[in-house]
Amino acid sequence: MSGGEYMPTCSHCHREWTYWQAFKQSFRLTKICPFCRKENYEGNQKQGGIYSLILVLLFILANSFFDIPIAWVLPIVIIYFVLFTFIRPCFMKLYTKQQPYW
Known part of the structure; x- marks a missing residue:
């Protein structure tokens, strides 16, 4: 019902x-x-977004406990979010009905 290999595929058409x-x-x-408008x-x-948030929090905690300069942590977090935003569309799986989160 879905693409997901590289690009999403409409679950209808x-x-x-x-x-x-x-x-x-x-x-x-x-x-x-964009084709059938459904x-x-x-x-x-x-849930990958939740894991991303946990990873960012771990970077911030590492900064607190190990005195890693914020000048190192902040660019890493920004680069991670930019990459995640641009790679995410390649892994979308589409369904006709909303899937449960559990």
């Missing part, structure tokens, strides 16, 4: 989205297919 179509839709809760829902891999 099964057409593969381009990177920029997926990138624009990645900021929305309900993804609208609603798609992202799978529960949004």
Whole structure:
């Protein structure tokens, strides 16, 4: 029902989205297919966002406990978020119904 190998595929019309179509839709809760205009829902891999938040918190804690200069931590966190934002559309899996988070 979904792409997910590299680019998302609409769960209704099964057409593969381009990177920029997926990138624009990645900021929305309900993804609208640019071809058939039907609603798609992202799978529960949004938990990856929680892991990202935990990783950032670990960087901040490392800064506190080990006196790592903030000039090192802040660029790493910013680069991580930028990479995560641009890579995320490649791993979206789309479904016709919203998936449970548990």
